[in-house]
Amino acid sequence: MAHHRTFKEECSFIDRLDDNSFLIKKGFVPNMKVEGIFYINDSLEKLMFDELKNWAGTQGIGGFLPGVKQIANVAALPGIVGRSVGLPDVHSGYGFAIGNMAAFDMSLPEAVVSPGGVGFDINCGVRLLRTNLDEKDVQPVKEQLAQSLFDHIPVGVGSKGVIPMGAKDLEEALTMGMDWSLREGYAWAEDKEHCEEYGRMLQADVDKVSPRAKKRGLPQLGTLGAGNHYAEIQVVDEIYNMYAAKKMGIDHPGQVCVMIHSGSRGLGHQVATDALVSMERAMKRDTIDVNDRQLACARINSQEGQDYLKSMAGAANYAWVNRSSMTFLTRQAFGKVFKSAPDDLDMHVIYDVSHNIAKIEEHVSFVYQGAI
Amino acid sequence: MYRRKLKALGHHHPESFDVHNDQEFRNLVVWLEDQNIRLYKIEDRGEIRDVKSSEWLKTFRKYLDDLKCPVDLSQKVSVVDWLLAHAVRVEYAENAEKYNNVGQMDQSNQTEGLGESSLDDSLMNLTVDNPDLKAGVTSLSRLFSLPQHPDHFVLLQAVRSLIEGKLSSLASKTDKKSDKKADIIPLHKVDLGFDTGDSAVNEAAKIIRLLHVTELRELQTRINEAIVAVQAITANPKTDQSLGRVGV
Numbered sequence: 001m002a003h004h005r006t007f008k009e010e011c012s013f014i015d016r017l018d019d020n021s022f023l024i025k026k027g028f029v030p031n032m033k034v035e036g037i038f039y040i041n042d043s044l045e046k047l048m049f050d051e052l053k054n055w056a057g058t059q060g061i062g063g064f065l066p067g068v069k070q071i072a073n074v075a076a077l078p079g080i081v082g083r084s085v086g087l088p089d090v091h092s093g094y095g096f097a098i099g100n101m102a103a104f105d106m107s108l109p110e111a112v113v114s115p116g117g118v119g120f121d122i123n124c125g126v127r128l129l130r131t132n133l134d135e136k137d138v139q140p141v142k143e144q145l146a147q148s149l150f151d152h153i154p155v156g157v158g159s160k161g162v163i164p165m166g167a168k169d170l171e172e173a174l175t176m177g178m179d180w181s182l183r184e185g186y187a188w189a190e191d192k193e194h195c196e197e198y199g200r201m202l203q204a205d206v207d208k209v210s211p212r213a214k215k216r217g218l219p220q221l222g223t224l225g226a227g228n229h230y231a232e233i234q235v236v237d238e239i240y241n242m243y244a245a246k247k248m249g250i251d252h253p254g255q256v257c258v259m260i261h262s263g264s265r266g267l268g269h270q271v272a273t274d275a276l277v278s279m280e281r282a283m284k285r286d287t288i289d290v291n292d293r294q295l296a297c298a299r300i301n302s303q304e305g306q307d308y309l310k311s312m313a314g315a316a317n318y319a320w321v322n323r324s325s326m327t328f329l330t331r332q333a334f335g336k337v338f339k340s341a342p343d344d345l346d347m348h349v350i351y352d353v354s355h356n357i358a359k360i361e362e363h364v365s366f367v368y369q370g371a372i
Numbered sequence: 373m374y375r376r377k378l379k380a381l382g383h384h385h386p387e388s389f390d391v392h393n394d395q396e397f398r399n400l401v402v403w404l405e406d407q408n409i410r411l412y413k414i415e416d417r418g419e420i421r422d423v424k425s426s427e428w429l430k431t432f433r434k435y436l437d438d439l440k441c442p443v444d445l446s447q448k449v450s451v452v453d454w455l456l457a458h459a460v461r462v463e464y465a466e467n468a469e470k471y472n473n474v475g476q477m478d479q480s481n482q483t484e485g486l487g488e489s490s491l492d493d494s495l496m497n498l499t500v501d502n503p504d505l506k507a508g509v510t511s512l513s514r515l516f517s518l519p520q521h522p523d524h525f526v527l528l529q530a531v532r533s534l535i536e537g538k539l540s541s542l543a544s545k546t547d548k549k550s551d552k553k554a555d556i557i558p559l560h561k562v563d564l565g566f567d568t569g570d571s572a573v574n575e576a577a578k579i580i581r582l583l584h585v586t587e588l589r590e591l592q593t594r595i596n597e598a599i600v601a602v603q604a605i606t607a608n609p610k611t612d613q614s615l616g617r618v619g620v
Contacts, residue, residue: 152611156619162611182599185607189596219615226619243557328609 007056011049014068024072024084029291031076038071038086051092065292070097073291079104079111079300094120095294106300106360112288113305114297115275115312118358121225122271122312123319124263125196125354129327130249131334132346133256135235145233145337152329153231154223161222163325170218174206177317181324188348191324195352197359199320201313208311209267210274217267217318222325229262231326248350258334258347260326263356264319271315275308309358316357323352373449373504377456381408381463391452398423401432401455408459411439443515450511500525 013028017037022045024036040048051066065073067090074095075084080102087099095116096102104111138145154160163186165173173180178199181187192198206214224231236255239245250257264271282298282305283290290297298304327349331342338345378386383403390396402421405411412420419431433445439458443450464471498505509524512531521527562578 150618151613151616154616154618158617159619160615160617162613162616164610164612164615182603183606185603185609189599189603193592193596223619243561329611332611 005056007053010052010056020088024068024075026075029069029072029076031289031291032072033078033080034075034083036068036071036075036084036086038068038090039088040090041088044088044090047091064092067092067097067100070095070292071100073295074100074102074117076291077102077104077112077114077295077297078288079106079108081105095292095296103361104300109299109301110288111300112297113300113308113358114295115272115279115308116294116296118272118312119356120269120272121263121265121319121356122268123316123354124229124268124356125261125319125323125352127195127260127323127327127352128350129258129260129330129347130350131256131258133338134252135254135256137338138233138256141337145333148333148337149231149233149330152333153326155226155229157226159223159225160219161325162329163222165218165221167214167218170214170221171206173221173321174209174214174314174317175204176200177204178320178324180317181321181328186321186328187324191327191349191352194349195320196354196357197316199317199324199352201316203310204313204317205310206314208307209271209314210311213267213270213274213311213315216270217265220265220267221318221322222329223265223322224260224262224326225265231258231260231262231330233257234259249346249348250350257350258330260323260330262319262323262326264315265322267318268315271311275304275311278304278307312358316354319354320352374452374456377453377460381456381459391449395423397448397452398428398432400452401435404455404459405435408463409439409455410462411435447511447514450515453511454515 010028013025015023015025017023020041021037021039024032024038026032026035028036038048048067052068055063055066055069067086070092071084071086071090074080074097082103085101086097087101090097090099092098093100093116095114096119100117102117104113152162154162169180169184176183177197178187178192178195181199182189182192187199192200234257236250236253236257238253239250245251276296279296279298282288282302283296286299286302288297288299298308300306300309331345331347334345334347335342374389374391375386378389381404383389383400389400402417402423405417405420419425419427420435422428422431425431429445436443436445436451439455441451441454441458443454445451506524509528509531510520513520513527516531516534518527518530518534521530559575559578562582564574564578564581568574568577
């Protein structure tokens with residue numbers, strides 16, 4: 001770039017659409033194929049513009065790339081359609097902004113898939129379990145319950161799970177996703193209904209998952225991991241839509257739920273790392289230009305692109321099996337403390353939502369989402 | 373057409389009863405009230421027993437009201453059928469145990485030949501364009517207050533799904549099982565997600581969608597039942613606490 005723009009100059013490319021959204025116009029970064037849009041509230045708005053202001057102040061040298069720039073860089077990826085979207089948890093991430101969503105038209109030969117868009121923790125997501133317990137049932141046994149959960153679900157970097165897995169079990173789990181959990185009895189039949197993709201991506205190919213990734217994943221099934229991952233006992237505070245809540249088995253404030261936030265552990269991280277390495281080569285070969293090295297990508301229809309999608313699907317399946325295993329362990333932990341069957345505690349899955357995943361969706365486009 | 377019910381109730385000439393003979397019809401009403409229905413006390417049955425009275429039809433109309441008969445007297449054939457069915461219900465309710473035992477004995481003794489003897493010729497030889505069938509379906513659909521449809525086959529399907537959904541023993545069982553009442557959501561609170569520009573069409577679309585969702589739900593429930601059956605064979609979840617290791 002010839003000269004660095006001032007913060008004010010940068011802002012001339014960003015238009016306020018309404019109280020809660022801004023449009024990023026073409027020209028904000030080079031090669032933008034489409035415009036960007038991001039959704040904010042007051043505090044997020046301040047954060048986004050502070051990021052940009054700091055960055056402009058350092059003339060773009062050092063520090064991390066602000067989220068708005070990342071949204072714009074994604075808008076410059078080959079094959080993108082619609083807009084590059086920053087969802088209301090948007091902030092700076094790896095290549096893509098966190099909460100950055102984009103769709104690519106698979107019919108365009110130049111359309112790309114980028115592991116940065118999916119993220120390193122492939123198919124990281126949250127799952128909510130309900131119980132028929134009330135806050136007052138849990139209060140007196142809080143300590144025991146927390147301890148029981150810790151005993152069943154090991155946490156932290158390098159933790160190992162209590163579910164015995166062999167290499168063959170792992171390969172089957174990667175292929176079958178939650179169907180494996182069902183077959184082995186770690187999940188209830190109804191659980192699947194409440195998961196995206198019914199807890200299984202069919203295009204998974206275990207042969208595309210490297211031995212190193214499998215080795216990392218093998219002992220970790222049924223563990224939470226570190227960082228912002230958690231298994232929390234939560235209490236319903238307020239119900240906004242009684243009909244919907246009742247359908248989900250939530251019927252009163254004070255009802256106890258369990259939320260599990262976790263993903264594909266070391267296995268997913270390794271799959272992403274492997275893909276980034278192979279894609280750097282593919283980018284040179286196919287002369288794909290991107291604005292940020294972190295946006296390493298490959299054409300969807302190239303060998304590298306297809307291999308990534310198949311291994312990503314395997315990692316996604318691993319994440320569903322992982323959350324299902326932790327669901328099983330949570331049900332056991334509750335069952336022991338309350339001396340009753342998880343069935344009688346009505347411990348059904350309410351939902352399981354992924355926030356780090358790429359999917360082929362109708363209209364033959366290709367969608368990423370990344371959040372949290 | 374009332375032969376079976378009349379026979380079951382012990383009528384003296386079930387084969388030859390003619391509903392269009394007014395005298396026979398009135399006598400039957402009195403006989404049913406005396407023998408089975410017994411809605412009124414004996415001393416209050418004077419008026420209905422007076423079948424020769426010119427006021428009899430008026431009395432009968434009141435009698436049907438008291439019985440909460442859903443069929444209008446203008447459809448005499450259906451009214452008689454309903455009365456007979458009601459009498460059978462009363463008779464059965466009073467002697468349920470007796471009849472249930474007979475049923476069981478019947479099953480063990482007479483499974484052979486059941487096909488031929490209990491299905492009489494009229495049922496065996498029933499064809500789709502049989503006028504009796506058409507008439508029967510039409511009167512059934514009226515009983516259920518279903519809207520009319522020119523194709524009696526469509527009507528029959530509607531009758532069937534209504535019975536299956538609301539009246540069969542299975543339906544009433546599942547109702548009881550989920551002992552809390554189903555939540556009723558007013559239709560106007562259901563979100564259609566799009567607008568056809570015509571409120572009646574919108575409502576119809578909502579109803580169709582809800583029915584569709586219900587069907588999908590039933591299918592999914594059956595799938596789940598199948599999964600559970602397979603799990604009984606395949607599932608063997610294990611945990612081994614010695615494998616666990618807490619990280620840093």
